[in-house]
Amino acid sequence: MTSHPTSPRQLRLGLFVQPLGHHVGGWRATGDLGSPTDIAWLTRIARKAEDAKFDLFFVGDALATSVHRLPSTMARLEPLTLLAALAVSTRHIGLAATASTTFSDPFTLARAFSSLDHISQGRVAWNVVTSYSTEVARNFSREDMPDHAARYARAREFLEVAFKLWNGWRDGAVVADRASGRYFDDDKIQPINHRGEHFSVQGPLNISRSPQGRPVIIEAGSSADGQALAAQTAEVVFTASATLEEGQAFYRSQKQAVAAAGRDPRAVLILPGVMPIVGRSREEARETWRQLNTLVDIDNGLDQLSARFGMDLRAFPLDGPVPPVPGGEGNQSRIRLLTDLAARDGLTLRELAAVAAGSRGHRVVVGSAEDIADDFQQWLEAGAADGFNVMPAIVPEQLDLFIELVIPELQRRGLFRTSYPFATLRENLGLPSAT
Amino acid sequence: MTSHPTSPRQLRLGLFVQPLGHHVGGWRATGDLGSPTDIAWLTRIARKAEDAKFDLFFVGDALATSVHRLPSTMARLEPLTLLAALAVSTRHIGLAATASTTFSDPFTLARAFSSLDHISQGRVAWNVVTSYSTEVARNFSREDMPDHAARYARAREFLEVAFKLWNGWRDGAVVADRASGRYFDDDKIQPINHRGEHFSVQGPLNISRSPQGRPVIIEAGSSADGQALAAQTAEVVFTASATLEEGQAFYRSQKQAVAAAGRDPRAVLILPGVMPIVGRSREEARETWRQLNTLVDIDNGLDQLSARFGMDLRAFPLDGPVPPVPGGEGNQSRIRLLTDLAARDGLTLRELAAVAAGSRGHRVVVGSAEDIADDFQQWLEAGAADGFNVMPAIVPEQLDLFIELVIPELQRRGLFRTSYPFATLRENLGLPSAT
Incomplete structure (x- = not known):
């Protein structure tokens, strides 16, 4: 780890970049609208x-225009x-x-x-994903x-091949001796001759070994297949845990899976996504x-909520209470995040639809810099996170406030770095080098 | 065209970049060895x-380590x-x-x-290639x-799909009206719903229309399939014509094919590759x-020559004359380039092997800035080229000499630009805009 011995364990912070903000209404709320x-x-x-x-400038992707x-x-x-x-x-x-x-x-991606x-x-x-939509x-x-199973089987072998390709060139392969x-x-340049399902x-790659040997591997997904693959290959796991308890359960389970795969649990960092809404108060x-x-x-919010809940919410009065949700398919933690919120704040269906559409189901923390630092510290100390992938709702305003207010508060508490100590990402994350 | 009316037609110059030089011995000859x-x-x-x-910084590629x-x-x-x-x-x-x-x-490449x-x-x-090696x-x-035919059939449909995808987003598709x-x-954003062989x-692309609408399309290859595809889709054709006569024949034939495809022959620029060896004298x-x-x-030169000639040259004395070459398969123009050179300069087999290995079959022009400008001007005026893809043998030395000596000589003759008049590549090349 890169923290010095007397400081507490430090947070790792990714910036999950949506150039016009993560909130659906973010682009309408900014006074300085960029172009993606x-x-x-x-x-x-x-x-x-x-x-x-920040540790990471993180860009998501999908191979189609999005319904979000x-x-x-x-x-x-x-x-x-872009990168x-x-x-x-x-x-x-x-x-x-x-x-x-998928x-x-x-060969193409490893290269x-x-x-x-x-x-x-x-x-x-590299944030490894398997794609999901028909589009x-x-x-x-x-x-x-x-x-799902076929995508993960392919992803597993894909990573196996990529690792072999990256290791096909060893350090010292370039001699460059003009005299001889x-x-x-x-x-020090070996074909891989991989034959799999x-x-x-054949290999080798047509590029020499890179400074990190290979990219830091990030994975997401809370399915059993996803957790198993991450246990073997990921160095950062991006999650969407909705509550502290859920975060702790995921953290415990993922770290145990890493240990069961014969790896040091500290060699895999778990970063839940979070949308902080920062104010000066x-x-x-x-x-x-x-x-x-x-x-x-x-309307879009109702559609998203209906899809998430697995029931048509248009049949219910918009300004009445949120109806009870049947159990069954779907992402239960995302559903519970929303129903817990509605119960706590007494939201109407209209209000919940707005929240669901706006934050797209991600965890939102609303408050002052102290409130947000408290939340982050609690997750770190309670064993629910090694850091966060931060999703500013409005760009640049919410990013600027996070940087102006929350980062210094985290630094004051010794929870976040004040400089980059190393040259490579893997070193700055405190991860073991690639061999 | 971007030349003003009183100036002669101007050359278009690409820099075909090999970061350590195009000549096989180039990296050993430089006093300033970079890393690729x-x-x-x-x-x-x-x-x-x-x-x-230069009009273009041009990078080649192959999806494997190379035998060159x-x-x-x-x-x-x-x-x-890189780009x-x-x-x-x-x-x-x-x-x-x-x-x-291939x-x-x-979707991936168009995007x-x-x-x-x-x-x-x-x-x-985009220099469109179909790849060729088993490796x-x-x-x-x-x-x-x-x-070959299957690769070109795929390339043709690939380009058709890419053009449709680029045209799926029209200008003005981004409104960005915060109030509404x-x-x-x-x-102005349309799926393409392409169904082909x-x-x-389905489309559309997940990126808005770019400044040029689509990249300038470059193609190479002197096969009938290659010429036919270029006639329909290319805006720049990169060739390897060995002699002026061959250059003229290719130029005439390609421009005729462009006209036959219903396009303006001036909308396709023909740029033969050339390795200039520049000296102060x-x-x-x-x-x-x-x-x-x-x-x-x-040994490597003999192998290359043997492969090119379709006969094993190891059977002949290295310091004797170059043996006669049987007709048949292979790239006849490249063969004739070499045998003509051997006859003219009285080269031994050893000497020709060195030349063949060194320049890898490309046309070489050795001389002062005036000699090289004379050669370029002759090709332009004789209807053999609209410009050249320039392949410096030693980097940086031969690139530096070309820039210091040859470019100013071409500019003095009014044959090369002294500034970039437009913002986009397509405009600077004098090509019609993409619609």
């Missing part, structure tokens, strides 16, 4: 994040080209790109991430997605949150 | 090329990530990436090039390559060339 395809805009965000000492109705998921820069451009405009921050194993090849790791001088992470399948000559005319040490790949934060939720399309 | 995976090194080259007003024995084709940065990084370090020069249609998907076009603000070109196939779960909450004009793609250039050819592995 403007590299200058993205560069400003990345430099802010680096000045604030976030403008920046309908039209966005492709993550690998390559940001790599030369930043020096320290980690750069995490989402890429799917619609690419191991691209190695290239990015060279370009960024060792600051790249994506139909952009890749399929009628529908492979089922020997540029490479051929013994999904892939046959608790009241200001609540007013921001209230205002944001007036900028939401209620 | 060092982004700072590539950025220096790109900035030099931009200061010199050029260090920079064994280990290199992946082109799309994204260079896009934010340059302002004017075009950026051309090679990418294969081992990618139209990545659109992203690059946004990041570079309209300076991107590549074996990195993508195949035993062997699809045959309307971010997109949905009428190789691909079924003709004698200095010849000495550089002679020195370079001593840095070549003769």
Whole structure:
């Protein structure tokens, strides 16, 4: 670990970037509207994040326009080209790109991430996803997605091949001796000759070993398949735990799975996503949150809520109470987050629809810098998180407030770094080097 | 065209970048050896090329380590990530990436090039290739390559899909009206619903229309399939014509094919590759060339020559004359280039093997700046070229000499630009806008 012995364990913070904000109404609430395809805009965000000492600039992805109705998921820069451009405009921050194993090849992605790791001088992470929507399948000559188990089986072998490719070039393979005319040490460049169920790949890669050896591997997903794959291969796990208790349960279960896979549980960092709504006072934060939720399309919110609850909520009065939800399919923790919230705050169906549409089911923490730091500290100390993937609702305003108010509060408490001690992302995260 | 009416037709110049030089012995001859995976090194080259007003920074590619024995084709940065990084370090020069249609998907590549076009603000070109080697196939779960006709059939449909995807987003699709909450004009974002022999793609892309609408399309290959596809879809054609006569024949034939496809022949630029060996005098250039050819592995040269000639040359005395070559398969123009050269200069087999290995069959022009400008002017005026893809043998020395001596000589003759008049690559090349 990179913290010095007398300081408490420190949080790792990713910035989950939506260039127009994570809240559906965020782009309407900002006084400084950027464009999600403007590299200058993205560069400003990345430099802010680096000045604030975030661990990661994290970009999500989907291989289709999105039904979330976030403008920046309908039209966005492709993550690998985006991060390559940001790599030369930043020096320290980690750069995490989402890429799917279902619609690419191991040679292609292993090579691209190695290239990015060279370009960024060792600051790249790969958020491994398997894709899920029919819309994506139909952009890749399929009628529908492979089922969950098939996607994970492919992802597992995909990663196996990628790791072999990254290890096919050893340190010292480049000799570059002009006198003898020997540029490479051929013994340190090995084909992989992989033959598996999904892939046959000869190798080696056509790129030398990168500064980190391979990108930091990030995975998400709370399914059994997802947890099992993460236990074997992930170094950062991005989750969507809704409550502290759920966060603790996930944290415990994932770390146990890592240990059962023969790895040090400290070598896998668990970062739940969170949308902080920051104010200079608790009241200001609540007013921001209230205002944001007036900028939401209620019909869209009802659709999202209906899909999530597995029942048609249009049959219920909008200004009445939230109806009870039957058990069954769906993401139970996301459902409980919403129903608990409605019960606690006495929300009407209309109000809950606005919240659901606005935050898209992510955990929201509304308050002053102290409130948010308290929440983060509680999750860290209660064994529910090693840090967070922070999702600013309004960009730049909520990002700026988080940086101005919350980061210094975390630093005062000794919970967050004040400089980047190392050159590579993996070192700055306190993770073991790739071998 | 961008030339003003009183000036002669101007050359278009691409810089075909091998970061350690195009000659096999180039990396041993330089006094300043870079690394092909060092982004700072590539950025220096790109900035030099931009200061010199080159049209294009052109990067080749292959999806496997190469048998050419050029260090920079064994280990290199992946082109799309490389160019994204260079896009934010340059302002004017075009950026051309090679990418294969055989081992990618139209959605993936169309999206990545659109992203690059946004990041570079309209300076991107795609060099469309179909790959050819068994080594590549074996990195993508195949035993062997699809045959030539099958690769071109796929490439044709791949481009058709990519063009549809790029046109799926129209100008004005982004409204971004905060008051009404309307971010997109949905009428200007259309799925493509392509169903073809190789691909079924629903679309639309998840990125808005880029500054150029689509990348400038570059193609190479002198096969009948290649010429036919280029006639319909290419805007720049990269060739390897060996002699002026051959260049004229190719130029005439390709321009006629463009006209027959219903396009303006001036809307397709033909750029033969050429390796200039520049000296401050003709004698200095010849000495550089002679020195370079001593840095070549003769065994490798013999292998290359044997493969090219379709006969085993090891059976012949190394210091005797070059044996006559039987007709038949193989690239006849490349063979004739070599046998003509051997006859003219009275080369031994050893000497020809060195030349063949060194320049890898490309046309070499050895001389002073005047000699090289004369050659370029002759090709332009004789209807053999609209410009050249310039392949410096030694980097940085031969690139620097070309920039210091040849570019100013071409500018003095009114044959090359002295500034970039437009914002986008397509405009600077004098090509019609994408519709």
